[in-house]
Amino acid sequence: MHTALLLLPDFLLIVIGFLLCRYTMLDRSVWDGAERLVYYLLFPVLLFNSIVRNPLQPSALATLGLAGLAIVGCGIALALLLGRWPGVDARLHASGAQVAFRFNSYMALALADRLGGAPGVAAVALLVAVAVPACNIAAVWPLARHGGHGFLKELLRNPLIIATVAGLVASLMGLKLPAPVALTMERIGLAALPIGLMAVGAGLRFGALRDAPRLAAALLGIRHLVLPLLAVVFVRFTDLPPLQQLVIVAFSALPTASSCYVLAARLGGHAGFVAGLVTVSTLLGMASVPLALGAYAALGPVPGTPLR
Template sequence: MSVAQAIFPIFALILLGYGLRRWFRLSDDFWPQLDRLIYYVFFPALLFHSLSGFQIDLGAATPMLEVAILYMLAGMALGYVAKYLFHAPPKVFAASFQSSFRFNSYVGLAVAGAIHGQDGLAAIGLLMGFLVPMANVAAVWALARHGEGHWLKEILFNPLIMATAGGIFFSLAGLHLPDLLQRPIALLSQASLPMGLIAVGAGLKLQSLNRYRRTLWYGVLVKLLVLPAIAWGLASVFGLTGVYFHIAVLMAALPVSTVSYVLAMRMGGDGSISAAQVMVTTLLAMVTLPMWLLLMGF
């Protein structure tokens, strides 16, 4: 499959979501409710279905996990440096800090499935099981001074983490759900990626691009170019090859998660700069993601 064949359908659905929200008269609460449905039902179904049916080789996957954790820590460090480089107000820093390491899982799963099928979905799902809690803890830590939130509960009972843990357990234990349950889960998982990508497009916001521009573009540069380069170097040093190499670099190259905007708004950060970073990284990823895939030989 060529890069264009893998990438075009993904960003076509993102652009479709952007157009649907702006040109169709849907009720104001439709999109938030769709986000909840994807987050609590469709997406967990995909993760559980992919991981539970995948023969996980922890010995082979451990170097990939180590690489991912190291570049996630590097992203956090680079994000924190922005506090001293640009001296943005605390609420702006707390919100923009996330852009250096948070990743859009919907886009990641779609690309991983396009380039490596079920193996790609399982590998990136395994990474998400470790990186989602790290990202949540770091983001909540930065935002904690600006509001109150049940952050520990949100992390422990995160549906994505729970689905990942369940899928890994079933895979390692050699367990299988009866077809009566497995088939509905498989059908739900098929709906998750198109609905998730449409929701990403619907969440793009054309605002605040002129506020704190240096902070904004620093985060964009780190997320789309610097972090994938770090991941590539680490993956080479750790001897990763094949699907594990590709997924490790892909994970680092993803645009910023829309969850960063939701969390910033919930915990009192500057939501406008988070929205701008989500929008800019998603749009520029239409160029940078194919670039990284081409460099990896796709």
Template sequence: MEGVVGALGPLFLLILLGAILGRGPWPGGDFWPRLEGLIYYLLFPAMLLATLAEADIQAVPVARLALALLGAMLVLGAGLWALRRRLGLDTPAFTSVFQGALRFNTYVGVAGAAALHGPTGATVAAVAVALMVPVVNVLCVLTFLAAGTLGAGGVGKSLAALARNPLILACLAGIALNLSGLGLPGWSREAVGLLGRAALPLGLVAVGVALRPQALLRRDAGVWAANLIKLAVLPALVLSIALLLGLDPISRDVALLFAALPTATSAYILARQLGGDAELMAALITGQTLFAMLSLPLWLRLAA
């Protein structure tokens, strides 16, 4: 347990630092939105590209990892739709609960995998991102579409945004460079690697900046349902599948880590833009991030 807490503790301290900085007067202005854009569009894609282009992907059990992560995600996504009426949520609230239950904070996931298992963990995490990001985005867009919140032109815009997603494009480029045998030639290897190394600490600080403590006052059925699924049911299901499939300890830990992550801070922007319940989404992001500081080490300790 001390090893897990020792690995994850510094990550949570950076998130708390971001929460403190985000409430203060400095640096002020539009610094934080611009920084988040820099991380999302440049630094984090650089990290994924550098990792996947040089990694030994063949050593990662991709098919079993996909079955554990994507299988659990699809099962719970379908279950949420089956329980929609019983939850008693209006349409905007349901789309936010769906995002809160299935989306994951990529920054925390990759940083946690690297802290726990070094470069090998980072490689498995990059593969997990390549598998999960397209699927979770498609599922959420389909949910907004089925719920009727996208409007007339919303479908095309959402699909176009999905095709331009920098994380998806970076994963595809990294895998293509890896399979071609080119890797990152010359100075590009160090340059892209340096950019990538800046992504995780700044990304964790940005997670803290995005927290909204006042949103924790919300305590309706949607909050409890999403938190229960995200922090308890999904990790339990993924861990069970991983054990049944006989995943190696590193792949199992990374799969469990990604399943137990708090929801993504970007889900708030999507909820606001696509007709979801933005206040509920803020409550889910903040609550899950804080609760995950306790639940993540417990899940990883249980797996060990």
């Protein structure tokens, strides 16, 4: 119950965004601009500032980064294997496979902030840096085969990756920001999470999942059942400190990225099918994240791992 209450404010912000977009003058056109503001300015500043203020040790960078890639890699492999099912529509699979392994960065950062404050956000920033390129490549590749689109340019221009890499470089160089600059960036970062979460709610859509219900159930099962179970077991065999173990488990159970719909629509996929998957995944995240964290708490920290 404690974990569910911890997440409740974030999910309420999503509900507020949904209601504002559907039933007030703050319609879709307003939230399109808000999403761009969050994606290109607010979140990059939050990521950069969190890393500079809370540098991770090099050994933790490697272990945490590999742990995140391991979870994402399992999701990618399982999602792509679904394409070999007899009777699976190639276009629907190419469009929806990304839902099984991509994650909502907005919710990841908000959750990390609640679980561990700035150190938790710094840990998630690293996961974003290593997982987003892998997820984007795996998401774009099936769609690109149908539409002939490339993805390397998009990866190199991703603002979240740029901000995280810049933060890691600045941290390794021992950069200390002047107090007025640091305070300004901190205040910008504070605006990122509530606006980002409300933008997630504004983007919820109930699409037509009836076109492939079995495929939809399998993709959502990977995202919200298989990956969290793997993460809970996996962290038992790492030497990560408890906070980072907690972040990995929460990361594995997150709702899928709301931008899955945008990618499918832009590359000629089945956008309606993906919109439905994103909506259901967001709702399932309200249960999967608390359940995964509860399972981790029931097992307890890895024996012999120091608290820090």
